[in-house]
Amino acid sequence: MELIYVDHAATSPLHPDVLNEMLPYFQTHFGNPSSIHQIGRQARQALDKARRTIASVLNVHEQTLIFTSGGTEADNMAILGYALEHKSKGNHIITSKVEHHAVLHACQELEKRGFDVTYLPVDETGRVKLNDVQEALRDDTILVTLMFGNNEVGTIQPIEEVGQLLQEHQAVFHTDAVQACGMVELNLSQLPVDMLSVSAHKINGPKGVGLLYMKEGIKVKPVLFGGEQERKRRAGTENVAAVVGFAKAMELSNRSIMERTERYQKFAQTLIDVWSKKEVDFYVNGHQHERLPHVLNVSFPYVNIESLLMNLDMASICASSGSACTAGSIEPSHVLVAMFENESERVQSAIRFSFGFGNTNEQIERVALDTAEIVKRLRQQEEYIS
Known part of the structure; x- marks a missing residue:
């Protein structure tokens, strides 16, 4: 059967074209992209090309993309990283009750560290009401994080409306777009968000790689410490094969x-x-x-x-x-x-x-x-x- x-x-499942794109970077072009010899330079060129490809799909500048180990790390980097870096501006975070646990548990960790988190209710369709977001905003609100599309019921949140609401507020706007990526067009030059998380394995790419889009000018405190990769924002040798596969998966999913x-x-x-x-x-x-x-x-x-x-x-x-x-x-x-x-x-x-x-x-x-x-x-x- x-x-x-x-x-x-x-x-x-991994798309066959994605696998074919990745294979050379396990054996032939296996170098560390931080190495200056030719094997390292080959890996660096592949990494840079993949970043350009994804940036083109999302319609953003290459330097705004930070490669991570997946959606969970991207969410944690955005939420913990921004809150800890900007706690002098305030200690209030807004999220919803239907977020992925990568967001909810990050917010709960911030509560343990003295932050105040508002968990917005949703209606019977799973949607947050714009008025509830507006009423929850305070002078000391520094971050709003709402998922783009829900992983359990599929409901899409009013991301554009919330983003417009926050234009005149100090709070930055993060969205977990892990489920939405590849299913709806994400034109980040027009979408009013400051940070956005994506994961490759939801779009027929490899597991273990994702990214955080971070608008130019946004700063976060690193959650990993080590080397100076990803413009000193995310330490650790880049997973070149996975990033190459990620770029191919983004191309394929966006096209269809x-x-x-x-x-x-x-x-x-x-x-x-x-x-x-x-x-x-x-x-x-x-x-x-x-x-x-x-x-x-x-x-x-x-x-x-x-x-x-x-x-x-x-x-x-x-x-x-x-x-x-x-x-x-x-x-x-x-x-x-x-x-x-x-x-x-x-x-x-x-x-x-x-x-x-x-x-x-x-x-x-x-x-x-x-x-x-x-x-x-x-x-x-x-x-x-x-």
Whole structure:
């Protein structure tokens, strides 16, 4: 039975063209880009070329890009680095309750260090209200960090509106665009953000590499200490092969945004149409219009999600839950709790399907039909036990 992977929001397979681009930098051009001999210069040239490529895709200057080990480090560099560097200006941070843990845990660490953090609520679509951002702003607010698109439900935040709101305020604006990159156009010459985080492995690039865009003039305190790489902003020998792959993945994903958006929207509609036809009881979570096209989060009321995921896995379908499973128990997703605090059944019965490279119409139809069959069987078992 063919294995069907619909968990691309967790990680994505390496594109063959990306792998081919990377291979020479593991053996032939393996040099340290800080070395002055010809092997080192070859690595430096590749690094510089990759930086130019990504800068061109994002429409920014090369020197504004800092390569990191991934989205988590980029988020930490932006949040911890900026707050610690500018604490003399204030100690107030604004974020939301639905951020990735790379952001939430960084903010919690700042609270331990004496900073005051406001965690904004969201509505039932997972969106922050602009008025809440405005009301939360204080004279001592130095940083606002809101994710571009949510990794669990796909909801896109009003990034442009928040950025415009902050134009006359001292607070800088950071956005975690890890899930949005490659799915929506990121023209940073027009987007009103000061810092932005991206990770390669979400766009069919390699794991272990990401970047932080930092607008010219923004300064952060380094979170790593060592050499003077990345203009003294991020110590450590650059992962040349990964950066080269990252650049190729950015090129490929940016080139096909419109085509993939249309395809993924059709995939989501196929699932919804089949479940409706099969009279499956379900709710779609997240904003219906302001959403990332590759993420579909659905609640199947009164269905045990661990059982559903196990049955899907046995049917060779790889999806994921909106909840974190630990020691046999389910702790509800913080994103869904923020959205549906009083609807525990909807929170605890959510599953995420996320589409990507390699998925076909035939695969999605099988996912829809198998999911419908499994959900109905599990509901019948639940009713029998009750």
